[in-house]
Amino acid sequence: MPVMNGLELRQHMHDDESMKNRSAPFIFLSTTEDRDVVRRAFALSVQGFFKKPAEFRELQLLLELALDYWKHCEYPAK
Numbered sequence: 001m002p003v004m005n006g007l008e009l010r011q012h013m014h015d016d017e018s019m020k021n022r023s024a025p026f027i028f029l030s031t032t033e034d035r036d037v038v039r040r041a042f043a044l045s046v047q048g049f050f051k052k053p054a055e056f057r058e059l060q061l062l063l064e065l066a067l068d069y070w071k072h073c074e075y076p077a078k
Contacts, residue, residue, distance in 0.1 A: 006030070007037070010044045025070050029062075 004012070006028055013019045013026065027048035028041050038049050048066065053059050 007040055007044070010041065010046060014044050025073075027066060 010026055013024070026046050027050065028046060029050050029052050030037070031052050033051055041049050050062055050066070053062060
């Protein structure tokens with residue numbers, strides 16, 4: 001992202017009470033496998049961290065899986 005990275009965006013959302021209370025699902029889709037980045041993301045209450053697959057079809061399947069999960073998930077702001 002050109003203005004800020006995903007961790008910075010999540011920190012902004014985490015610090016903003018109006019955004020925090022919306023229960024917006026936040027997942028990372030990244031090329032990194034850096035364990036420090038994964039730990040920092042989960043410290044900010046992300047709901048998932050996925051390594052972006054190299055093949056387009058694998059990416060499609062991963063996104064379908066994540067979206068299907070959120071379609072069926074219960075959360076407090078419904």
